[in-house]
Amino acid sequence: xxxxxxxxxxxxxxxxxxxxxxxxxxxxxxxxxxxxxxxxxxxxxxxxxxxxxxxxxxxxxxxxxxxxxxxxxxxxxxxxxxxxxxxxxxxxxxxxxxxxxxxxxxxxxxxxxxxxxxxxxxxxxxxxxxxxxxxxxxxxxxxxxxxxxxxxxxxxxxxxxxxxxxxxxxxxxxxxxxxxxxxxxxxxxxxxxxxxxxxxxxxxxxxxxxxxxxxxxxxxxxxxxxxxxxxxxxxxxxxxxxxxxxxxxxxxxxxxxxxxxxxxxxxxxxxxxxxxxxxxxxxxxxxxxxxxxxxxxxxxxxxxxxxxxxxxxxxxxxxxxxxxxxxxxxxxxxxxxxxxxxxxxxxxxxxxxxxxxxxxxxxxxxxxxxxxxxxxxxxxxxxxxxxxxxxxxxxxxxxxxxxxxxxxxxxxxxxxxxxxxxxxxxxxxxxxxxxxxxxxxxxxxxxxxxxxxxxxxxxxxxxxxxxxxxxxxxxxxxxxxxxxxxxxxxxxxxxxxxxxxxxxxxxxxxxxxxxxxxxxxxxxxxxxxxxxxxxxxxxxxxxxxxxxxxxxxxxxxxxxxxxxxxxxxxxxxxxxxxxxxxxxxxxxxxxxxxxxxxxxxxxxxxxxxxxxxxxxxxxxxxxxxxxxxxxxxxxxxxxxxxxxxxxxxxxxxxxxxxxxxx
RNA sequence: GCCUGGGUAGCUCAGUCGGUAGAGCAACGCACUCGUAAUGCGUAGGUCAGGAGUUCGAUUCUCCUCCCAGGCUCCA
Numbered sequence: 001x002x003x004x005x006x007x008x009x010x011x012x013x014x015x016x017x018x019x020x021x022x023x024x025x026x027x028x029x030x031x032x033x034x035x036x037x038x039x040x041x042x043x044x045x046x047x048x049x050x051x052x053x054x055x056x057x058x059x060x061x062x063x064x065x066x067x068x069x070x071x072x073x074x075x076x077x078x079x080x081x082x083x084x085x086x087x088x089x090x091x092x093x094x095x096x097x098x099x100x101x102x103x104x105x106x107x108x109x110x111x112x113x114x115x116x117x118x119x120x121x122x123x124x125x126x127x128x129x130x131x132x133x134x135x136x137x138x139x140x141x142x143x144x145x146x147x148x149x150x151x152x153x154x155x156x157x158x159x160x161x162x163x164x165x166x167x168x169x170x171x172x173x174x175x176x177x178x179x180x181x182x183x184x185x186x187x188x189x190x191x192x193x194x195x196x197x198x199x200x201x202x203x204x205x206x207x208x209x210x211x212x213x214x215x216x217x218x219x220x221x222x223x224x225x226x227x228x229x230x231x232x233x234x235x236x237x238x239x240x241x242x243x244x245x246x247x248x249x250x251x252x253x254x255x256x257x258x259x260x261x262x263x264x265x266x267x268x269x270x271x272x273x274x275x276x277x278x279x280x281x282x283x284x285x286x287x288x289x290x291x292x293x294x295x296x297x298x299x300x301x302x303x304x305x306x307x308x309x310x311x312x313x314x315x316x317x318x319x320x321x322x323x324x325x326x327x328x329x330x331x332x333x334x335x336x337x338x339x340x341x342x343x344x345x346x347x348x349x350x351x352x353x354x355x356x357x358x359x360x361x362x363x364x365x366x367x368x369x370x371x372x373x374x375x376x377x378x379x380x381x382x383x384x385x386x387x388x389x390x391x392x393x394x395x396x397x398x399x400x401x402x403x404x405x406x407x408x409x410x411x412x413x414x415x416x417x418x419x420x421x422x423x424x425x426x427x428x429x430x431x432x433x434x435x436x437x438x439x440x441x442x443x444x445x446x447x448x449x450x451x452x453x454x455x456x457x458x459x460x461x462x463x464x465x466x467x468x469x470x471x472x473x474x475x476x477x478x479x480x481x482x483x484x485x486x487x488x489x490x491x492x493x494x495x496x497x498x499x500x501x502x503x504x505x506x507x508x509x510x511x512x513x514x515x516x517x518x519x520x521x522x523x524x525x526x527x528x529x530x531x532x533x534x535x536x537x538x539x540x541x542x543x544x545x546x547x548x549x550x551x552x553x554x555x556x557x558x559x560x561x562x563x564x565x566x567x568x569x570x571x572x573x574x575x576x577x578x579x580x581x582x583x584x585x586x587x588x589x590x591x592x593x594x595x596x597x598x599x600x601x602x603x604x605x606x607x608x609x610x611x612x613x614x615x616x617x618x619x620x621x622x623x624x625x626x627x628x629x630x631x632x633x634x635x636x637x638x639x640x641x642x643x644x645x646x647x648x649x650x651x652x653x654x655x656x657x658x659x660x661x662x
Numbered sequence: 663g664c665c666u667g668g669g670u671a672g673c674u675c676a677g678u679c680g681g682u683a684g685a686g687c688a689a690c691g692c693a694c695u696c697g698u699a700a701u702g703c704g705u706a707g708g709u710c711a712g713g714a715g716u717u718c719g720a721u722u723c724u725c726c727u728c729c730c731a732g733g734c735u736c737c738a
Contacts, residue, residue: 115665223735384737597695598699
């Protein structure tokens, strides 16, 4: 019998009979591997387990516990979802069902324009479990385009995908294999159900089962808001019930940290309906946190050579005509007000044109450059009603915005300095784990010459590479006037957030005809760098709140210490302790003894106050305090007041970052 | 903007098959004076998101508007 030789992941080779399948290959290595196998890869390409080995191929087995293996489980579970929906709604149309992070979704169109309800999810889930119990095989078939169109005669979405493959457009989920655009593949798992799919799949539906359907949502066909809206079902699937339970637990944890929930519980901010969607108000405690963030940012900016400016919130339309914003983003701006006999005024969506006018207010010399103008500038953007979300997507927000005007020669240095500054400031707020993203020229809506974009992009790339952080490319993600670097941060539970952006802009100085006089006594055009570190104060606030799960570092806590007397007659001493701490700048309150001590401690704990001091007879006599520190299991009794005061003062002065609870 | 689901006391929620509502926590009052995550009793608190319609009667049914959630699209 002929033999094939394959290479294993560890570099060794193995010789087997021709016709040996990937699954048999796995079994030849060990029964446990065969049991855990869900698919295989030949030279990196994923294949089904019943695929015969190819001579000379690099073969590895995908197990359910690997990321690749989970993707296969999720994809196969999505197929079962589609089968269940077709079983329950005969005549339903099914569109696409890809794998996403932690799960999958599938898009449907139900007969008669019907919609899924939450109760339907339970019925669908039950039907999916039936299908899994039926132990249906996933059987792969290859077809020509015409055969494919015939199989999916009654499925317009599938036909559209097949036609796209036929036309050579291998788009999302189009199942063309290895460039053979004339073929499609299907998976048959019962006489009643065949799905168009590239694969691979698990051998049988019985291999699935650790899944949950999460929610129903609307989604546009092909992601195009001009096309019809389909019904999407989201689900999650894992290799074991344990992994599924852990995933659901992580979700619950993220919910617990939700800044909207914490904002209400800790009395930080609210969104009064009377004011309008996406327009937050900050309460005293939230206002204190904001002010602390802004104060520290001011300090750092001052030290870094920034100058502070202030600009108005509304302006004549002309300013945004000149800048180009009205051409590109009129939809995202609040409609204009008409004043002074027909003059149109807009609420500002951006600060940059104002800063350019400050630059232009006098004849500038190269000696003044780089000129760094900074402002906490409040801007208003008309976000579509469906997109406002807590503090992270609002209609009114304050940017920590600066524009740096510099010469072309200074540009590279300035970018480097700015990026280092950004990272240093974010680290002071307790974010540690960063990567960078380089966003390039957007298709279709960009101003400026390709050469300018090329130069700007390369300068940014060089700067980013010098930072010793991972750099990912965001093709076409730049602003219309220039490319950008954004700093992405991972938070305490591993989510990434886009934080700061640094954008290069050759356009705005040109549009506004900004100039400086160079050493050569000629007029030159400055380069403009836009940068925001927090992005918006509101959003950064939300991210920090979630990162710390509400337990902000002591220096940022609105209430740093609460002093509790054990009895009424300890209140005088409690006041004395509070005054002593206030004298070193701490924010302290005293909670009088008209409730049991346990109740007062509980209340203070729920507010996540960093230090609760309990004072009783012994403390009055000895000049000490009982320190109940946030996050510690038991309190420390009998700490000298002087010692505690010094410790607190140091912690605040150093802006110490606590261990972040996971 | 689109799809789905929501909006009942400050918060979390129950309830009303159409006859205008209830709990816990919070608030307030009184008592309790206590050593590390909930003291007891009492009081007050609601145009049932807003408006219109159907009806003898609407918090409940219908429509519109506002707001919220999860998605889609968008994000200078």
